[in-house]
Amino acid sequence: MKDKFIRFMRSRYGNDQLSSFLTWGGLIFMVLDAFIKTGIFYFLGLFMFAYGYVRIMSKNYDKRAAQNRWFMEHTAGVRNIFKRAKKQKEAGKEYKIFVCSKCQQMIRVPRGKGKIEIRCPKCGNRFVKKS
Numbered sequence: 001m002k003d004k005f006i007r008f009m010r011s012r013y014g015n016d017q018l019s020s021f022l023t024w025g026g027l028i029f030m031v032l033d034a035f036i037k038t039g040i041f042y043f044l045g046l047f048m049f050a051y052g053y054v055r056i057m058s059k060n061y062d063k064r065a066a067q068n069r070w071f072m073e074h075t076a077g078v079r080n081i082f083k084r085a086k087k088q089k090e091a092g093k094e095y096k097i098f099v100c101s102k103c104q105q106m107i108r109v110p111r112g113k114g115k116i117e118i119r120c121p122k123c124g125n126r127f128v129k130k131s
């Protein structure tokens with residue numbers, strides 16, 4: 001049974017960030033609709049969940065990889081908010097975390113230096129921020 005499953009999954013695309021988002025997001029929508037009872041969220045969630053699994057089971061690697069790349073690029077801003085909050089927590093009160101607007105690189109700057117010019121070490125982009 002286990003061998004059969006492995007053989008079945010071998011030629012499939014498998015999970016990626018977009019599929020995780022679709023299946024988890026879908027589940028959350030369905031649970032949410034159990035409380036707010038619109039019906040719309042339930043079907044939206046069901047569709048997302050089903051589509052997530054269609055992607056996991058897909059054999060079209062190129063298309064799935066391209067979709068995931070698109071998803072990762074277009075959600076970089078949102079994901080950065082969480083990443084930055086986590087980094088800021090690690091950096092504590094002595095440092096402040098800024099995100100380069102050009103390349104999304106996170107830059108750690110000492111706090112309490114007033115307005116300073118920050119140069120991104122990755123792409124060289126300069127911007128002025130209050131530290």
Ligand SMILES: [Zn+2]
Pocket residue numbers: 100101102103104105120121122123124125
């Ligand atoms: Zn940069």
